[in-house]
Amino acid sequence: MEQLQTELHKVTTVLDRQKIQAEYQAQNEFLVVENFLPQTILEQLLALLPSLQPAINRNYIPNHKKGGSISKFSLDNLAPTFGELYRLPVLVEFLKQITAEELLFCPDTDPHAYALYYYTEPGDHIQYHYDTSYYQGKRYTVLLGLVDRSTSKLEYQLYRNIPNRETQTRSLALTPGTLVLFNGDKLYHRVTPLGNNEERIVLTLEYVTDTRMSTLNRFVSNMKDAIAYFGFRQVFRSS
Numbered sequence: 448m449e450q451l452q453t454e455l456h457k458v459t460t461v462l463d464r465q466k467i468q469a470e471y472q473a474q475n476e477f478l479v480v481e482n483f484l485p486q487t488i489l490e491q492l493l494a495l496l497p498s499l500q501p502a503i504n505r506n507y508i509p510n511h512k513k514g515g516s517i518s519k520f521s522l523d524n525l526a527p528t529f530g531e532l533y534r535l536p537v538l539v540e541f542l543k544q545i546t547a548e549e550l551l552f553c554p555d556t557d558p559h560a561y562a563l564y565y566y567t568e569p570g571d572h573i574q575y576h577y578d579t580s581y582y583q584g585k586r587y588t589v590l591l592g593l594v595d596r597s598t599s600k601l602e603y604q605l606y607r608n609i610p611n612r613e614t615q616t617r618s619l620a621l622t623p624g625t626l627v628l629f630n631g632d633k634l635y636h637r638v639t640p641l642g643n644n645e646e647r648i649v650l651t652l653e654y655v656t657d658t659r660m661s662t663l664n665r666f667v668s669n670m671k672d673a674i675a676y677f678g679f680r681q682v683f684r685s686s
Contacts (some may be wrong), residue, residue: 448531454485456537468545475606476630478545479619483626484591488532492593493623495526496648503565504678511675512573514638515565518558518677533561533652542654545628546587550654557668558677559653566599566647572640575604578631581664584657586631590649592621597645601627603636621649 462480471478484492502525503515522529532538534552543550553560566572580586590601600618607614618639621627629636631653641647660668673682 448535451488451491451528451532452535452537454487455535458483458485459537459541462541464541464544468547471545471628475609476546476633477603477605478626478628480626480628481622482624484624486624489593489624491528492532492650495528496593499525499563504676504681506675506678508675510574513568514571514573515567516676517563517565518672518681519560519562520558520677520681522561522563529561529563529650532650539654542587542589542628546630548585548587548656550587551656551658553653553655554658557653558672558682559651561650561652562676563593564649564651566597566638566641566645566649568641569643569645570640571638571647572599573638575635575637577633577635578629578653580631580655581660581668582655582657583659583661584655586656587654588627588629588631588634589652589654590621590627591652592623592625593650594646594648595620595622597641597647598639599641599645599647600639601636602639603634605634607635608633621647 467478467480499517502517502521504517505515507513519530539550578586578588601621602616602618605615605617606612669682673679
C-alpha cells in the first residue's frame with residue numbers, strides 16, 4: 448500500500464485542484480481526468496488481470512446489458528491490491544476535496560464497493576441508466592480505465608435532471624489510466640456496444656455519504672447486483 452500511496456501522491460500533488468473542482472461543479476458533479484493513474488500502478492493492476500479470468504461472471508439482460516463482472520468479494524480473495532487502491536488515503540482525500548463531501552467506504556457486505564467490468568464479447572454494452580443510490584446518502588462512482596482496445600465509448604448526458612437547462616450528450620473513450628468521477632444520481636450514462644475482436648476493462652469504485660440502507664433497499668440492491676453483475680452465489684454469500 449505504501450508504494451501505491453507514494454506513486455499516486457506524486458500525481459495528485461501536481462493537479463490544479465481548484466480548477467478541477469470548478470470543472471466538476473460546472474458539469475453538475477462530473478469530472479474526467481486523463482492519465483490519472485501513474486504507469487507504475489496501471490502496470491501493477493494489469494499484471495493481475497490474467498489470473499482473474501476464471502472469476503468473471505457473465506451476465507445478459509435483454510435490451511439492457513451484456514458483459515462480465517468481478518465483485519469485491521472475489522477481488523479480496525484473488526487480488527487484494529484493488530481493495531488497497533480503493534482505501535488509499537491520498538485517493539480518498541482527493542475525491543473528498545473535489546466532491547466537497549465527507550466520503551465513506553461502502554460496507555464490507557457491498558459487492559459493488561469496488562469491482563471490475565469486462566466488455567470482451569461483440570455486443571457487450573449497458574444501456575442508459577443512473578448509478579442509483581440505495582443508501583440514505585449520496586453515492587459517488589469512480590471509473591478507472593484499465594484496458595481499452597475498442598470503439599466502445601462511455602456516452603453520457605449532462606444536465607438532464609436540471610429543469611430549463613439543455614441536456615448535452617457527450618462521449619469519451621475510457622483510455623488506460625483515465626479517471627471519471629460523478630454523482631450516481633445525476634449522470635445518465637451508457638456504454639456503447641463492443642465491436643468484433645475488441646476488449647474493454649474498467650475498474651469501478653463506489654463511495655457514499657451515509658452507509659445506512661433500509662432492509663428493502665438492501666434487498667433490491669442485492670437482487671440488482673446478483674442478476675445484472677455478480678451472480679447470486681457471490682452476492683448473497685456475504686449479505
